[in-house]
Amino acid sequence: MLKLNSIKKDYKTGDFVQHALKGTDLSFRENEFVAILGPSGSGKTTLLNIIGGLDRYTSGDLIIDGKSTKKFKDKDWDAYRNHAVGFVFQSYNLIGHISVLENTMMGMTLSGESLTSRRNKALSLLEKVGLKEHAYKKPNQLSGGQMQRVAIARALANDPKIILADEPTGALDSKTSQQIMELIKEISKDKLVIMVTHNRELALNYASRIVEVKDGCVLSDSNPAILNSSSGNLNIKKTSMSFWNALKLSFGNIRTKKGRTILTAFASSIGIIGIALILSLSNGFNIEVENFEANSLAQSPIMITNQTVQMDADTLNELKGNNGLKKYPSSKKIYAQDDLKEKVIHTNIITSDFVNYIDNMDMDNVSGLSYVRGTSVNLVSKNADGYSLVDNGSNLTSNMLPESPNDKGILEKNYDVLAGDLSSEAGLVLVVNSRNQINLSILESLGFDKEADFEDILNKEIKVVFNDDYYMKVGNNFAINPDLEELYNSDSSKTVKIMAIVRGKEDKELITSGNGLFYTKALADEVIDKNKNSEIVLMQESLDYNVLTHQDFSETMTKEMFLGYLGADTVPSAIYIYPKDFETKDNIISYLDKYNDGKTEEDIIQYTDMAEMISSLSGDIMDAITIVLVAFSSISLVVSSIMIGIITYISVLERTKEIGILRALGARKKDITRVFNAETFIIGIFSGVLGVILAYLLTIPTNVIIESLSGLANVAKLNPLHAVILIIISLTLTVIGGAIPAKIASKKDPVEALRTE
Ligand code: ADP
Ligand code: MG
Numbered sequence: 181m182l183k184l185n186s187i188k189k190d191y192k193t194g195d196f197v198q199h200a201l202k203g204t205d206l207s208f209r210e211n212e213f214v215a216i217l218g219p220s221g222s223g224k225t226t227l228l229n230i231i232g233g234l235d236r237y238t239s240g241d242l243i244i245d246g247k248s249t250k251k252f253k254d255k256d257w258d259a260y261r262n263h264a265v266g267f268v269f270q271s272y273n274l275i276g277h278i279s280v281l282e283n284t285m286m287g288m289t290l291s292g293e294s295l296t297s298r299r300n301k302a303l304s305l306l307e308k309v310g311l312k313e314h315a316y317k318k319p320n321q322l323s324g325g326q327m328q329r330v331a332i333a334r335a336l337a338n339d340p341k342i343i344l345a346d347e348p349t350g351a352l353d354s355k356t357s358q359q360i361m362e363l364i365k366e367i368s369k370d371k372l373v374i375m376v377t378h379n380r381e382l383a384l385n386y387a388s389r390i391v392e393v394k395d396g397c398v399l400s401d402s403n404p405a406i407l408n409s410s411s412g413n414l415n416i417k418k419t420s421m422s423f424w425n426a427l428k429l430s431f432g433n434i435r436t437k438k439g440r441t442i443l444t445a446f447a448s449s450i451g452i453i454g455i456a457l458i459l460s461l462s463n464g465f466n467i468e469v470e471n472f473e474a475n476s477l478a479q480s481p482i483m484i485t486n487q488t489v490q491m492d493a494d495t496l497n498e499l500k501g502n503n504g505l506k507k508y509p510s511s512k513k514i515y516a517q518d519d520l521k522e523k524v525i526h527t528n529i530i531t532s533d534f535v536n537y538i539d540n541m542d543m544d545n546v547s548g549l550s551y552v553r554g555t556s557v558n559l560v561s562k563n564a565d566g567y568s569l570v571d572n573g574s575n576l577t578s579n580m581l582p583e584s585p586n587d588k589g590i591l592e593k594n595y596d597v598l599a600g601d602l603s604s605e606a607g608l609v610l611v612v613n614s615r616n617q618i619n620l621s622i623l624e625s626l627g628f629d630k631e632a633d634f635e636d637i638l639n640k641e642i643k644v645v646f647n648d649d650y651y652m653k654v655g656n657n658f659a660i661n662p663d664l665e666e667l668y669n670s671d672s673s674k675t676v677k678i679m680a681i682v683r684g685k686e687d688k689e690l691i692t693s694g695n696g697l698f699y700t701k702a703l704a705d706e707v708i709d710k711n712k713n714s715e716i717v718l719m720q721e722s723l724d725y726n727v728l729t730h731q732d733f734s735e736t737m738t739k740e741m742f743l744g745y746l747g748a749d750t751v752p753s754a755i756y757i758y759p760k761d762f763e764t765k766d767n768i769i770s771y772l773d774k775y776n777d778g779k780t781e782e783d784i785i786q787y788t789d790m791a792e793m794i795s796s797l798s799g800d801i802m803d804a805i806t807i808v809l810v811a812f813s814s815i816s817l818v819v820s821s822i823m824i825g826i827i828t829y830i831s832v833l834e835r836t837k838e839i840g841i842l843r844a845l846g847a848r849k850k851d852i853t854r855v856f857n858a859e860t861f862i863i864g865i866f867s868g869v870l871g872v873i874l875a876y877l878l879t880i881p882t883n884v885i886i887e888s889l890s891g892l893a894n895v896a897k898l899n900p901l902h903a904v905i906l907i908i909i910s911l912t913l914t915v916i917g918g919a920i921p922a923k924i925a926s927k928k929d930p931v932e933a934l935r936t937e
Pocket of ligand 2: 224225226
């Protein structure tokens with residue numbers, strides 16, 4: 181079955197060559213108990229390791245079942261060791277951190293048998309060697325003789341045809357030695373047993389053939405075998421360890437050093453904790469901002485008013501980062517600031533052309549469109565202490581309620597109706613602030629003191645006075661008629677009531693700021709219709725100074741504005757466009773931008789998009805902060821993966837013996853890599869999960885702190901997707917960190933590995 185043809189083995193150490201075997205010729209039968217005797221250093225172990233495929237011969241040939249092994253590859257030797265050979269060593273070579281049963285099963289594990297069949301076979305083998313009741317003990321809980329029995333059971337596990345024993349009784353007392361020899365003799369009944377010993381007495385008593393070696397040469401052979409060539413039935417299947425088994429093996433190993441593993445995992449999880457916390461904070465803030473935007477910003481209007489006030493150029497540059505110039509420069513130069521480019525205020529001249537352009541906009545993008553007209557509606561009320569002009573707020577342009585050609589619900593969407601209703605057409609609406617306040621002067625002009633009941637407000641009758649009554653001609657100029665009683669009682673005055681009291685919805689503060697007495701479009705239209713042909717309007721149209729104040733017009737009060745105020749002009753003083761969402765807002769903005777194409781600086785119409793300003797700034801700043809912090813934390817991830825590399829390398833050193841054992845049992849290099857990758861895999865998963873859990877727990881106090889500082893509840897939110905990604909990153913980094921040591925482990929020479937203590 182086995183034939184050694186002038187096998188030579190040289191060991192090179194530096195320049196020195198040790199000829200451990202000097203051309204050995206030996207043949208072995210399928211069934212015999214061969215004892216190899218010889219003094220220490222004569223090459224017995226070398227011979228056995230070469231026969232067992234654990235070491236490679238330098239020259240000659242080993243014939244297995246009539247087949248030359250000259251062309252054997254690593255995987256062939258691995259399979260040969262796993263299926264055809266069982267090793268028994270002097271120092272037992274059991275894996276300390278797994279049970280006796282698992283040690284016994286290890287060879288079968290490598291050959292890929294099913295768990296139940298492995299377990300049953302291992303238990304029956306342990307029974308055979310008289311250790312069934314010790315199956316679940318760890319090796320170090322057994323005596324030397326018992327451990328050697330376990331080693332024998334393990335050697336028998338894959339039912340090999342060859343058992344190789346290297347001084348199996350070398351560490352045992354004579355009584356135990358005899359028991360072990362009995363066991364081996366029993367085994368040799370249907371196997372080839374080759375046992376190295378220097379105990380001549382034991383050899384003579386138990387072996388059927390004695391081969392003596394000295395200085396790497398065979399001295400004598402008591403029963404040489406002549407083989408009839410290619411007989412034999414060594415079945416050699418390929419071996420492989422599944423990743424799952426590698427995991428189990430490494431898990432067992434990790435369990436024996438819990439403290440170190442937990443510390444390692446904790447240390448390497450710190451990076452994960454840092455990143456997870458940062459991400460959960462920025463995630464939380466982003467959600468907060470998004471909610472805010474979705475609730476109000478997205479629907480806040482794009483405003484086109486007479487004047488677009490832009491941020492002051494310096495502030496704008498500050499927020500945008502730079503304008504190419506450093507702050508507090510050391511250079512002795514002065515740079516120009518381009519006022520035209522960094523203009524602060526732009527006056528929009530809203531023309532009827534522009535209004536048409538807006539009216540032709542794709543209304544699918546718009547949830548509301550409102551024109552604000554500066555038309556003044558002159559109101560007089562009759563109070564207990566006389567007549568009074570109704571003050572409708574200081575801001576001329578804020579007096580008309582938003583109207584929308586395509587959405588009548590724009591008011592209901594943004595305001596709560598506290599009393600009355602918005603259904604009747606021409607009338608007044610009182611808008612109060614979030615504390616139900618309106619300007620004292622409005623309240624007083626309506627005849628109330630510091631407060632008023634809804635009912636009384638709604639019942640109040642007010643007269644709308646038209647221009648021809650309201651303005652008296654004095655020479656070439658006009659003055660307001662001071663006789664309020666006459667105005668109030670004039671036949672041409674129109675009686676109206678406050679039809680509703682409304683208040684801006686809680687989350688619509690941005691849109692609904694501004695309170696006071698507002699009038700509806702219907703009322704505005706009626707007033708404009710009458711006033712546009714009034715005497716004051718006709719006069720004003722032909723003169724270039726203000727007929728009421730006798731003053732010239734200015735930037736802030738142009739002739740057009742004043743005519744609008746008098747009701748002559750129907751071009752709105754402001755346009756509010758309410759987008760449906762951010763996407764439609766973009767469409768609207770590009771539509772507005774298109775209007776300005778090819779227009780001169782003076783004719784362009786600028787718009788104000790509050791939402792865009794707020795959200796883009798906050799988004800950019802958040803992103804920048806997040807990137808910087810994540811980068812910092814990533815350093816600790818790199819550090820931890822280097823640390824994992826070192827820890828794994830230490831583990832490789834500690835487990836060198838185990839590597840040798842696994843290789844002797846038929847493990848491939850790949851399997852060894854797998855065992856260590858499994859170890860880092862476990863640590864990686866563990867530290868990742870630990871990091872995520874700790875980060876999650878840390879979000880609780882973090883949220884408490886943030887809430888006490890800013891009033892925002894539950895800001896830090898760990899996105900489950902981020903958690904999973906972080907675990908994967910932790911896993912990847914640790915596996916990368918452990919990859920080199922795992923490779924080193926797999927390259928270890930099995931014979932040398934076995935020799936380490
Ligand atoms: P035995 O088992 O009979 O005591 P070995 O087979 O272990 O002897 O060793 C035979 C000879 O080869 C010894 O001189 C030993 O020093 C040498 N030898 C064994 N292994 C190595 C090695 N890995 N490198 C160098 N020399 C070795
Ligand atoms: Mg030896």
